[in-house]
Amino acid sequence: MAEPTEEQIRARAQELWEKAGQPEGRDKEFWELAEQELRNEDKSSPLRTPDNL
Numbered sequence: 001m002a003e004p005t006e007e008q009i010r011a012r013a014q015e016l017w018e019k020a021g022q023p024e025g026r027d028k029e030f031w032e033l034a035e036q037e038l039r040n041e042d043k044s045s046p047l048r049t050p051d052n053l
Contacts, residue, residue, distance in 0.1 A: 003039070004035065004038035004039060008038055009031060009034050009035045009038060010031075010034075012034035012037060012038055013027070013030040013031045013033070013034035013035075015034075016030045016033055016034055017030045
C-alpha cells in the first residue's frame with residue numbers, strides 16, 4: 001500500500017477526534033494516530049497471505 005495522502009490522514013483524524021468528543025488542543029495527537037493507523041492498515045488486512053506479501 002502506498003503512503004497515505006494528507007487528505008486521507010486529515011479525514012481519519014477528523015473521525016477519531018469526533019469520536020473522542022472533539023477535545024480542544026489535541027489535533028497533533030489525532031493526526032499522528034490517524035497517520036499510524038493508515039500506514040499499518042495493510043499489515044492487518046485479511047487479504048494478505050504468504051503468497052501475496
